[in-house]
Amino acid sequence: AQTVTQSQPEMSVQEAETVTLSCTYDTSESDYYLFWYKQPPSRQMILVIRQEAYKQQNATENRFSVNFQKAAKSFSLKISDSQLGDAAMYFCAYRRVIQGAQKLVFGQGTRLTINP
């Protein structure tokens, strides 16, 4: 079964600095998607960035980028120039599609604090 592990329950960073959140996953599939979601106190699940496993190039969205290491099954999120609004829970997720049905498998989350 696919599992997703986020080994950092909490992280903190100074405003304007860079922080990296870790995620590893386990799968025997070769084609899949990986996601990072942000969940602020409002509880909304916001898609931050996604990566397709067959693409070697790391995805980037403005200040957010990933380091996707397929062989190591690692998918870390880097946030550059951290802002106070980045404070939230961050969840890594793996998407599997079986027999026409997709499921997201989420990690336990990392709580990110931004220090002014």
Added chain:
Amino acid sequence: NAGVMQNPRHLVRRRGQEARLRCSPMKGHSHVYWYRQLPEEGLKFMVYLQKENIIDESGMPKERFSAEFPKEGPSILRIQQVVRGDSAAYFCASSPTYNSPLHFGNGTRLTVT
């Protein structure tokens, strides 16, 4: 284009009562998913439905929980005879096709007293 709408946002039920959670998918989306988030945990898949059909309910508890997505109207997640362990945030998501990215609602927080 309104996002995925869930209501109520907060729901309080006493043990033994029934809870009904509603989800209206985004316009044009016929695929609906329900996830549950226990405190301090990630979301866990419960059920996947298309219009009038349950496609995958492998994450649903075998008893007391049911879901539907009728031809007309919102998807409903129903929990009968709630217990304290049902207290959680329940999220609905929708997509236009079975493999398109999911769009999440803001969740319903269920508290069982």
